[in-house]
Amino acid sequence: MGVNYKYLQRIEAGRCNLTLKTLQRVASVLEVRIEDLFQFPLGSSEPFPEAQEVIGLVMAIIAGHDKAALKKLQIFIKEILDRKA
Secondary structure, X not given: OOOOHHHHHHXXXXXXXXXXXXXXXXXXXXXXXXXXXXXXXXXXXXXXXXXXXXXXXXXXXXXXXXXXXHHHHHHHHHHHHHHHO
């Protein structure tokens, strides 16, 4: 895949951020679409409509390769998560 295993370990442990390029490589190696990597089962049901909408919006930003929008989204999400901690 061309990615150092230690980097993958840090990603899995949440100790570093995953780049869009690496995310594309992971999806390619797994032979799935990037959006498939973000399909998380919530129990036995589909995510509620609001969650589906948010996931769709994020996937549109990723698919559009809008690095500036993706960076803003990353900052915004981290800020929300930091407030919860």
